[in-house]
Amino acid sequence: xxxxxxxxxxxxxxxxxxxxxxxxxxxxxxxxxxxxxxxxxxxxxxxxxxxxxxxxxxxxxxxxxxxxxxxxxxxxxxxxxxxxxxxxxxxxxxxxxxxxxxxxxxxxxxxxxxxxxxxxxxxxxxxxxxxxxxxxxxxxxxxxxxxxxxxxxxxxxxxxxxxxxxxxxxxxxxxxxxxxxxxxxxxxxxxxxxxxxxxxxxxxxxxxxxxxxxxxxxxxxxxxxxxxxxxxxxxxxxxxxxxxxxxxxxxxxxxxxxxxxxxxxxxxxxxxxxxxxxxxxxxxxxxxxxxxxxxxxxxxxxxxxxxxxxxxxxxxxxxxxxxxxxxxxxxxxxxxxxxxxxxxxxxxxxxxxxxxxxxxxxxxxxxxxxxxxxxxxxxxxxxxxxxxxxxxxxxxxxxxxxxxxxxxxxxxxxxxxxxxxxxxxxxxxxxxx
Amino acid sequence: xxxxxxxxxxxxxxxxxxxxxxxxxxxxxxxxxxxxxxxxxxxxxxxxxxxxxxxxxxxxxxxxxxxxxxxxxxxxxxxxxxxxxxxxxxxxxxxxxxxxxxxxxxxxxxxxxxxxxxxxxxxxxxxxxxxxxxxxxxxxxxxxxxxxxxxxxxxxxxxxxxxxxxxxxxxxxxxxxxxxxxxxxxxxxxxxxxxxxxxxxxxxxxxxxxxxxxxxxxxxxxxxxxxxxxxxxxxxxxxxxxxxxxxxxxxxxxxxxxxxxxxxxxxxxxxxxxxxxxxxxxxx
Amino acid sequence: xxxxxxxxxxxxxxxxxxxxxxxxxxxxxxxxxxxxxxxxxxxxxxxxxxxxxxxxxxxxxxxxxxxxxxxxxxxxxxxxxxxxxxxxxxxxxxxxxxxxxxxxxxxxxxxxxxxxxxxxxxxxxxxxxxxxxxxxxxxxxxxxxxxxxxxxxxxxxxxxxxxxxxxxxxxxxxxxxxxxxxxxxxxxxxxxxxxxxxxxxxxxxxxxxxxxxxxxxxxxxxxxxxxxxxxxxxxxxxxxxxxxxxxxxxxxxxxxxxxxxxxxxxxxx
Numbered sequence: 001x002x003x004x005x006x007x008x009x010x011x012x013x014x015x016x017x018x019x020x021x022x023x024x025x026x027x028x029x030x031x032x033x034x035x036x037x038x039x040x041x042x043x044x045x046x047x048x049x050x051x052x053x054x055x056x057x058x059x060x061x062x063x064x065x066x067x068x069x070x071x072x073x074x075x076x077x078x079x080x081x082x083x084x085x086x087x088x089x090x091x092x093x094x095x096x097x098x099x100x101x102x103x104x105x106x107x108x109x110x111x112x113x114x115x116x117x118x119x120x121x122x123x124x125x126x127x128x129x130x131x132x133x134x135x136x137x138x139x140x141x142x143x144x145x146x147x148x149x150x151x152x153x154x155x156x157x158x159x160x161x162x163x164x165x166x167x168x169x170x171x172x173x174x175x176x177x178x179x180x181x182x183x184x185x186x187x188x189x190x191x192x193x194x195x196x197x198x199x200x201x202x203x204x205x206x207x208x209x210x211x212x213x214x215x216x217x218x219x220x221x222x223x224x225x226x227x228x229x230x231x232x233x234x235x236x237x238x239x240x241x242x243x244x245x246x247x248x249x250x251x252x253x254x255x256x257x258x259x260x261x262x263x264x265x266x267x268x269x270x271x272x273x274x275x276x277x278x279x280x281x282x283x284x285x286x287x288x289x290x291x292x293x294x295x296x297x298x299x300x301x302x303x304x305x306x307x308x309x310x311x312x313x314x315x316x317x318x319x320x321x322x323x324x325x326x327x328x329x330x331x332x333x334x335x336x337x338x339x340x341x342x343x344x345x346x347x348x349x350x351x352x353x354x355x356x357x358x359x360x361x362x363x364x365x366x367x368x369x370x371x372x373x374x375x376x377x378x379x380x381x382x383x384x385x386x387x388x389x390x391x392x393x394x395x396x397x398x399x400x401x402x403x404x405x406x407x408x409x410x411x412x413x414x415x416x417x418x419x420x421x422x423x424x425x426x427x428x429x430x431x432x433x
Numbered sequence: 434x435x436x437x438x439x440x441x442x443x444x445x446x447x448x449x450x451x452x453x454x455x456x457x458x459x460x461x462x463x464x465x466x467x468x469x470x471x472x473x474x475x476x477x478x479x480x481x482x483x484x485x486x487x488x489x490x491x492x493x494x495x496x497x498x499x500x501x502x503x504x505x506x507x508x509x510x511x512x513x514x515x516x517x518x519x520x521x522x523x524x525x526x527x528x529x530x531x532x533x534x535x536x537x538x539x540x541x542x543x544x545x546x547x548x549x550x551x552x553x554x555x556x557x558x559x560x561x562x563x564x565x566x567x568x569x570x571x572x573x574x575x576x577x578x579x580x581x582x583x584x585x586x587x588x589x590x591x592x593x594x595x596x597x598x599x600x601x602x603x604x605x606x607x608x609x610x611x612x613x614x615x616x617x618x619x620x621x622x623x624x625x626x627x628x629x630x631x632x633x634x635x636x637x638x639x640x641x642x643x644x645x646x647x648x649x650x651x652x653x654x655x656x657x658x659x660x661x662x663x664x665x666x667x668x669x670x671x672x673x674x675x676x677x678x679x680x681x682x683x684x685x686x687x688x689x690x691x692x693x694x695x696x697x698x699x700x701x702x703x704x705x706x707x708x709x710x711x712x713x714x715x716x717x
Numbered sequence: 718x719x720x721x722x723x724x725x726x727x728x729x730x731x732x733x734x735x736x737x738x739x740x741x742x743x744x745x746x747x748x749x750x751x752x753x754x755x756x757x758x759x760x761x762x763x764x765x766x767x768x769x770x771x772x773x774x775x776x777x778x779x780x781x782x783x784x785x786x787x788x789x790x791x792x793x794x795x796x797x798x799x800x801x802x803x804x805x806x807x808x809x810x811x812x813x814x815x816x817x818x819x820x821x822x823x824x825x826x827x828x829x830x831x832x833x834x835x836x837x838x839x840x841x842x843x844x845x846x847x848x849x850x851x852x853x854x855x856x857x858x859x860x861x862x863x864x865x866x867x868x869x870x871x872x873x874x875x876x877x878x879x880x881x882x883x884x885x886x887x888x889x890x891x892x893x894x895x896x897x898x899x900x901x902x903x904x905x906x907x908x909x910x911x912x913x914x915x916x917x918x919x920x921x922x923x924x925x926x927x928x929x930x931x932x933x934x935x936x937x938x939x940x941x942x943x944x945x946x947x948x949x950x951x952x953x954x955x956x957x958x959x960x961x962x963x964x965x966x967x968x969x970x971x972x973x974x975x976x977x978x979x980x981x982x983x984x985x986x
Contacts, residue, residue, distance in 0.1 A: 041773070069928040070774065070939045079687065080926045083473045084845030105474045191574065193559070201579070202665045256579040256668070257558040263749060263950045287749075287949075396686065411581070411669055440887050441810035448801045448816070451857040456823050459834035466833065473840065522727055535972055536731040539738065542968050542975060544916040546934045547961045550941050550953060551737045562740075598734070602980040654827065658918050662941055676829060676919075683833050684923055693833040700830035707825065 030326040032062045033333070038074060038093035038316065039067035042282055046349035047092070050337050061329055068093055073206060075395070082107050082321075089324035090334065092145060095206075096133065096315040097388035097395070103141045104392060109320040110139040114331045124338070126357040132387050133317065143334060144355040146346060147313035148277030149381045150214040152300065153284075156293040158272040167273060167297040171244050174300045178253035181272055186252075196253045198271045199245070200260060203406050205398035210275050212405055213398075214312040215241040217386050218299040222310035226389045226397065229431040233401075234424035240302050242416030245409040256410055267292060275299065277314060278351045278378045296377050313385035315355065340364050351375060353382055393430050400426045466693035473689060484694035494695060496670050497678040498702075500585055504674070505653045507589040512649055513642060516597050520604035521630075534605075538598035545595065549662045552591045553578070556663075578664055581671040588659050588672055596652065600645050607641035608634065647710055654703050675699050738961070745954040766951035773952065774936055775929060776959060783933040784963075786851045787914040793856035794910045795903060801857075802865025803891050807877065817866075824859040832923075839924050850924040851932065855914060861906045868902040869895060905978040908971070915964060933960050 037047035044067050051065040066088070071077040074093050081087045082102065094102075102108050111117050117140070121130060125144055133142050154167040162181055168174040178196035185194040199211040217223070220237035248254040259265045266274055267288050284294060298309040318338070320330045336342065343354035347368050353359060353375075360369065360379035369376040388394055401423050408419030467484050471477040488494060519537055523530060540548060555562045556577035564574040577587040615633050624632065656674040660666055666673035666681070679699065683692030748763045770776060804810070805817055835854060844850040872895065880894045896903065921935040928936070937956045968975050 067928075069926045070931070070936065070943055071926065073943075076685065077926050080684070080845075083687065084840055084926070085843065086846050086926070107474065189568070189573070191559070191568075201668070203667050203670075204665060255558070256576070258578070258664075406667065406669060413669070438810070441804045441808040441813070444800045444804035444808070444887065445816055447797045448820070448857055448862065451797075452819060452823065454838070455835060455854050455857075456826070456831065459831040459838065460826075462834040462837070463830055473837070519730060522723070522730075525723075527727070528724075531972075533727055533731055534976065536734050538972075538976055538979075539734060539965070539968070541979065542912060542964050543738070543961045544918075544934050544964070546916075546918060546938050546941070547741070547957045548737075550937075550957045551741050554740075554950075555737065594734070599979055602976055606980060651827075655829075658938065662938060665942075679829060679832065680919070680923075683836070689833055689837065696829040696831075696833055700827040703827045703829070704825065 028325045031060060031329065032064060033089040033324065033326060033330055035063050035065050035090040035092070035333070036068045036088040037065065039070060040279070040350075042279075042350040043067075043093075043352070046346055049345060049349065050342055054333060054336060061332075063090075063333055073204075075206070085323070087321040087323050089326075090318065090320055090330050092318045092337075093316045094142060094319045095388075096142065096144075096317055097398075099133075099142045099317065099319065100135060100390055100394075101392045102319070103135045103137070103139070107322050108141040109322055109324065109327050109330075110141060111143065111320065111331070112140045114327065116335075117331070120335065124356055129355065129357075129387075132390065134390065136390060142317035142319050143338065144315060144387075145318045145338060146350075146352045147315050147355050147382060147385060147387075148279060148352055149313045149378050149385050150210060150275050150277055150311050151296045151298060151378065151381060152273055153266065153276050153280055153294055153296055154273040155266070155269060155271075156295055158269065167295070168300060169298070170301050170303045170305060171240075172303050174244075175247065175251075175253075178248065179251070182251070182253055192252050192255070194269070195255050195271045197248065197273045197275075198254060198259055198265065199275065201256055201258055201406070201410055203399075203402040205395055205402050208398050208402055208405060209312055209314055211245065212238075212241060212401060212409075214275060214299050215244070217310040217312055218301050219305065220310075221307055222384070222386045224389045226391045226394075226427070226431075229391065231397075231424035231427040234420055237302075238420045239416045242405070242409055242419060244300075244302075245405075246412060246416060249410055250412060266294075278353065278375060281351045281372075281374055296374060298381065308384040310384045310386060311381060313355075313382065313387060315387040344368060347372075347375065353378055355382075391431075396430055397427050400430070463693045463697055466690050467697055469690045471689045472687040474687070477690075480690070484691050487691060488694055488698060493670060493673065493678060494675075497673045497675045498699075500671060500673055501653060501656065501675050503585045504589050504592075504656060505650060507586050508592055508653055509646055509649045511589065511593045512597055512600060513645055515593060516600035516604050516645070519597070519601045520608060521634075523601065523605055524608045534602070537601050540595045541598045543595075545658045546662065548591065548595050549659050552594075553663050556587055556591075579668055581669040584664055584668055584671045588656070588663065592652075592656070592659065596649070603641055603645060604638060607638035611637040643710070643713075647707065650706065650710065651703070654699075654706075738965075741954050741961075742958055745951055745958045747951065749949060749951045766949070766955040769949065770952045770955045770959075774940055774956070775931075776933070776936065776956065778929055779931050779933040779936040780959070780963075782848075782851075782930060783915055786848065786932060787911050789848075789852045790855045790914045791907050791911045793852070794858045794861045795907060797857055798861035798865045798906060799869075799891055799895065799899075801862045803869055803887070803895065805862070806866045806869035808887075820859045820862055824863070832919075836923050845924055846927040846930055848930065851921060851930075854920070858910060861910065864902060864906055865899075868899055872898055904974055905981055908974055908978040912964065 035047070035051065037043050047065050047067070051063050055062050068074045068091070069077050071080075075095055075098055078087070078091065078094065078098070082105070087107070099108070103110075121140065121143070125133075129144050130140075133144050134140050152167055158181065159165075159167060159177075162177055164177060168177045181194070181196045182192055186192050200207040213225075216225075216233065216238055219240055220235070223235070223237065224232045226232055245254075249256060259271070264283075264287060265271045267284060269292075284292075288294075299311050301309055318334050320327050320334075324330050338354070343356065344365060346352060346354055347365065351372075356362065359365060359382055360376060365379075369379060404414070404419040404423040408414040408416055414422070468479060468481060469477045470480045470483070523533060527533065554560075558564060558574060558576055558579055561577070563577065567574055576583055578584050611634060615637075616629060619629050619633060655676055657676040657680065660672040660674055660677050661680075664672045666677050675695070676699075679692050679695045682688045682695060745766050746762055746764070748761060748765065801820075805813060805820075839845050839850045842849070844853070876894055876898065877890055880890050885894065916934060917932070918934045918938055921932045922938065925931050925935065931939070937960045940956050941953050
């Protein structure tokens, strides 16, 4: 064996394993921060707009923008990024329910330590929201940025065909409309061709943001899921919601099939309604067939319900990760990104609501809502919304509820009361450890 | 001279490095992990035998094993029967043999992701091709992916469709090794087709059958992408495969210690099943 | 009559294996509102699904990633596999049997056992979201080593002796003398390795979260289960078609090699 050969083999081995020592993040420029936004088309446009404006004004303090990588959910991606130490500096699509976990793991910057934060937050949000985003250690790790209240979208033509001027408001109305619709769309073999509504049947935890959780908040007037480290949902409202949903499947008003793998069933008029957020407007306007009309209304509530109808608002907030080499710059960028002008741009680009107090009455936004009456409904609803409770393990909580949901609501293997009781039991175990 | 002695070691050194880094260390580390709880973000915490205790009380893991078993029980016989039928057909004097062989083999080379995306549509309850055919010929619909009793069989059928081409080829090779004079002798004794098949063909290609069993078993144990895309493990966890469950515990909830415990236990289970099958083959 | 029935049976079987792929291609070329129709020819051709898909996911980049990764792995497996295979087949040294035994043993080791620790290894090496994580763990393949070993054993000793007299070192023997004489083995191992790596999904799902480093099957999987397709079925099917296309094209040209390679090892993707 010649020396040259030995050199060759060493070279091969060395090149292969040299990667071990090479890290991409050694020499970070403190004046060039990485910002990730959500990855839906409209939000990417908004983020590009804001980042371009910023970079034009601040050529020496640049922000590099990238949408959060594609995955089953952005929550999964962020967790993986934290684990793999590949987090961005600024992230604007942080689900409120995850912040407590990350704060406790020590990967987020406490924002209240930054200059001018307290004035900023009290100007932007009311005390209820500030309380909602304050961590158990008293610090605030997130900026309430945008919300998407969950409401019921409905096909106007179908409702008119059923003799209704508006979408059903309470459970009985909902059932009678659903029954009428089903009876019209059942074939001679007993198969239903069209459904009154649709909820995602997969047990993925966050699917419950679009059925159980907003319905629970609506029924209970905004009661918490978790309180004092125990399950607070073991009550008649949760059971009522499970009972309501179960009847929808049992009586064939909803299908157990995963319709989301097909084409858009709402725009194809295969379903008459569903629970969704304002992002549906942009999507529907883009893909709707000619002559298709739709409206939004509040979540259905139990028959004897009084008071405002609450819902879940799916809050997505802005955080700064501790890996950020220049939090002060990040904070200035965030302030810029969330000022009134840019909040208006957010509305225009994405149809998502900035989490500002009195949004529907603020004169700065009046023109926008005049041009977008559907969005005004969401803005009005935004007075009666809840985010998540400031406790850790919420992913697991929703996963537990999802498992029971599938057994009880979809397949009827347990009564609603049993399912809620078992879920509460499992959740309580979670907070014991 | 010493240089010469070194050469073989230099040649195998890449493998040795690979073995130490990617096999030996992970196996040892995996065993260490099973005694700890760790989410990677916070420091590792020793928790004794808790992972094992949890494993033996974990109904989801038990269910994932049962699901895997259901998959194998349907998949393996179906695979063998269909592959055998097609191989017997192709073993005749067939025109366009190349075309048919190529057609049967096509799904084997295509990514499981593609196959799953297509079959998800075929299995649709309201609009899928299968239920349309069933209703056209006057039968009732089947809840392929929405009925907990049907979901795993549906995935097994799809997996059979995807892999059967490979086994057709393997059986064809096996069939061609059966000497022709065996059949001629049987003809003289007046044996019919079925007798010939069961008395001559089947015993002769027994080794191939066992190879198919082993390969399908290993394939079945690593079932992941099909339920991941198609059902996410549902309905009612009826398609939760063991690998999908390990993946969920590890990369969904970041329970690394528990996930490693599941992996270790499952790996030992696979090894013992394969060993038993091997023993069985050697005896035959 | 019997013949006719026989061919009808075979043709039906062929349709059963081909139609789903045909449907996918046709549907991906149809306008979104006509996908539901199960036809053989699209009523009107539309490339909208493809343009829509191109605007949503970096599919060209993913195509490059998959090709790059699969080529690196195939090259590495061929080089390292033949090195180790040669040493095991043709050289005498202490520990040879032990190493051979270890290789056989690792072949039987289920991947489930090393999955989690290998991921943690990637985290510790800071290889998450790099090509290293996709390539390095696959550069060595026990099956390839064994196949090379078997094949090299069948080659005549004369050619090696002749090369030695000409003053060739072992590396020259492997790559200049043995490789040209081992084309069938190289093709077989190359095809299996390339295909296995091209179709791998689980590992990329675990170690890659950066969209620009994702492999094609990973990106298509996430596109199918994630929300970016905006429930546009045609777009999903277009992505799936693109994923299948390269391998199917290669298969059409090298069909014989594909079938032989896969049959010789019994390995599925």
